[in-house]
Amino acid sequence: MRLGAFLYPAGYHVAAWRHPDVPADAGMNFAHYTELARTAERGLFDFLFLPDSSAMRGADMTELSRTAIRYVAQFEPLTLLGALAAVTERIGLTATVSSTYNEPYHTARMVASLDHISGGRAGWNLVTSQNPYEAYNFGLPEHPDHAARYHRAQEFATVVKGLWDTWHDDAWVRDKAAGQYFVPEKVGPLDHRGEHFSVRGPLNMPRSPQGHPVTIQAGSSGPGVDLAGATADVVFTAQHRKDDVRAFAEDVRASAEKHGRDPESLQVLAGVFPFVGRTRAEAEEKAERLQDLIEPAVGLSLLASELGHVDLSGCDLDGPLPELPPSNSGQSRRDLVVRMAADENLSIRQLYKRVAGSRGHRQVVGTAASIADELEDWFGSGLVDGFIVMPPSLPGGLDDFVDLVLPELRRRGLFRTAYEGRTLRDHLGLERPSR
Numbered sequence: 001m002r003l004g005a006f007l008y009p010a011g012y013h014v015a016a017w018r019h020p021d022v023p024a025d026a027g028m029n030f031a032h033y034t035e036l037a038r039t040a041e042r043g044l045f046d047f048l049f050l051p052d053s054s055a056m057r058g059a060d061m062t063e064l065s066r067t068a069i070r071y072v073a074q075f076e077p078l079t080l081l082g083a084l085a086a087v088t089e090r091i092g093l094t095a096t097v098s099s100t101y102n103e104p105y106h107t108a109r110m111v112a113s114l115d116h117i118s119g120g121r122a123g124w125n126l127v128t129s130q131n132p133y134e135a136y137n138f139g140l141p142e143h144p145d146h147a148a149r150y151h152r153a154q155e156f157a158t159v160v161k162g163l164w165d166t167w168h169d170d171a172w173v174r175d176k177a178a179g180q181y182f183v184p185e186k187v188g189p190l191d192h193r194g195e196h197f198s199v200r201g202p203l204n205m206p207r208s209p210q211g212h213p214v215t216i217q218a219g220s221s222g223p224g225v226d227l228a229g230a231t232a233d234v235v236f237t238a239q240h241r242k243d244d245v246r247a248f249a250e251d252v253r254a255s256a257e258k259h260g261r262d263p264e265s266l267q268v269l270a271g272v273f274p275f276v277g278r279t280r281a282e283a284e285e286k287a288e289r290l291q292d293l294i295e296p297a298v299g300l301s302l303l304a305s306e307l308g309h310v311d312l313s314g315c316d317l318d319g320p321l322p323e324l325p326p327s328n329s330g331q332s333r334r335d336l337v338v339r340m341a342a343d344e345n346l347s348i349r350q351l352y353k354r355v356a357g358s359r360g361h362r363q364v365v366g367t368a369a370s371i372a373d374e375l376e377d378w379f380g381s382g383l384v385d386g387f388i389v390m391p392p393s394l395p396g397g398l399d400d401f402v403d404l405v406l407p408e409l410r411r412r413g414l415f416r417t418a419y420e421g422r423t424l425r426d427h428l429g430l431e432r433p434s435r
């Protein structure tokens with residue numbers, strides 16, 4: 001079973017920062033991240049993952065003061081991973097990079113640098129950006145439309161990987177006696193000329209330890225699945241119903257095949273939001289404690305943004321969701337939340353409480369044994385290759401998973417007892433592309 005540790009600064013729950021055991025400055029607290037990274041490594045996670053967005057949420061300061069709460073200040077993630085590389089040895093280090101608001105040369109260089117610094121433990125999650133307020137920081141009145149963002153993302157990934165391949169593995173001889181630094185025949189420019197990018201190359205560093213640092217993709221819409229099939233080694237999904245995950249995994253593998261890749265080389269990891277207790281009652285109490293810390297205005301604005309930044313003001317909180325207008329934001333999450341409301345007949349208030357916690361991801365509440373049963377059910381039936389674990393609050397939620405659930409998974413022979421390889425590709429059983 002593959003496992004990633006999803007590290008939202010204070011934890012994935014929207015009210016986590018208010019929990020008494022969570023440092024309120026979590027996102028800017030390097031000691032906190034060091035502790036988390038070391039705990040995840042002690043647990044032998046394949047990798048840790050840092051989500052990202054290049055903007056505070058909120059169109060104006062009033063809205064910002066209510067909604068920014070879940071993106072309270074946080075370090076730029078690749079910079080943070082560079083520092084975490086120095087305080088860990090084996091765990092994979094991954095973070096989100098938006099193809100909408102970056103240039104591929106910068107990205108190729110930063111992620112390859114991290115791969116060199118960490119000895120082959122780097123990965124990037126290629127997203128097209130969800131948070132609409134990012135646009136305001138890059139000279140745009142709104143995101144480019146959904147299809148255009150994915151179009152750019154495809155070319156972006158092609159350029160990044162092309163740059164990683166501009167040098168042969170054995171190009172840098174650095175022969176002092178002969179005065180030869182590299183072998184000129186073993187480098188080529190990229191000379192990419194496309195619709196969005198013109199990049200000559202080569203990259204200004206040797207090929208990195210993994211050749212290609214691990215590429216993650218997390219969009220579930222049609223274009224998202226196409227991008228995953230074309231580029232991803234690992235695919236995250238928020239699907240929480242078995243049939244949906246099965247269909248999603250089949251689509252992703254079919255897309256990989258269409259792009260001439262081995263469909264079995266892609267690893268599908270489902271998001272899981274766990275409340276772990278020594279008893280079920282203790283787990284439920286942990287969940288309730290966080291739910292009680294949600295301020296209604298925060299819950300409502302969070303729901304509005306998960307639904308594609310719709311306006312829910314004026315709606316009766318104890319009534320059902322209204323008919324929603326079309327949105328240019330992420331599609332799959334919105335569909336998932338709308339369906340959850342309809343299936344379970346939830347009022348807006350009930351829905352925001354639900355969404356504020358797991359935000360559409362699969363929530364599991366119980367003991368180590370019951371949670372291991374739920375994970376085993378999905379993994380054992382071949383539905384997914386593993387999970388991206390989203391502790392509700394940090395560090396407590398990660399400690400619980402590492403100290404209670406992982407020993408149970410090991411007892412069942414489902415998870416490693418030691419790291420065998422050195423690179424993230426090794427952990428994930430992915431081949432290193434040679435050049």
Ligand SMILES: Cc1cc2nc3c(=O)[nH]c(=O)nc-3n(C[C@H](O)[C@H](O)[C@H](O)COP(=O)(O)O)c2cc1C
Pocket residue numbers: 050051052053096125126127128129130131217218219220221222223224225236237238271329330331332333388
């Ligand atoms: C586990 C997981 C992590 C994600 N992390 C980020 C992130 O850090 N930043 C971001 O903008 N989007 C993130 N996303 C959102 C997706 O990349 C994608 O934008 C979203 O699912 C909408 O895409 P779609 O319209 O193709 O479904 C994440 C999604 C999942 C399932």
